[in-house]
Amino acid sequence: MCAAKVASSVMQVAELDRSVKYYCDVFACRVAVRESDAALLLTPDNFQIYMYAKKGASTRRGVSVIGVHYVMWAADTEDELARITERLRTYDAATYTQTVGGVTFVDGCDPDGIRVIVAYPGPGQLPRELIAQRFRG
Known part of the structure; x- marks a missing residue:
């Protein structure tokens, strides 16, 4: 049986240089490819983040009703x-921490207001037994 796995994400940002710096500083990403309006970042475990800047992009985005949040x-x-x-x-003073079901979640925003959540332990270390309220919208 062949299974697919999530390998990449694509995100639109308002200012490419600012966002590249943020993800490199906070998550130790490295730049694999850099073009004038786009970049490919790799996380330490080689997850790919394709990032592109669009002129006139809003610096804050609302949460849509459907799709990846x-x-x-x-x-x-x-x-x-x-x-x-x-x-x-250092980027978002309103970053906060909460522990639910033995998992600690750190919640903040990137420079464009995109929500960033980091958990410990990861699902490979502690399989999830409940869905935290924060993931219900």
């Missing part, structure tokens, strides 16, 4: 979650 990250260790939390707070 955000990508959630998982930290490998509790110490790494703490480091990511501090890096997030």
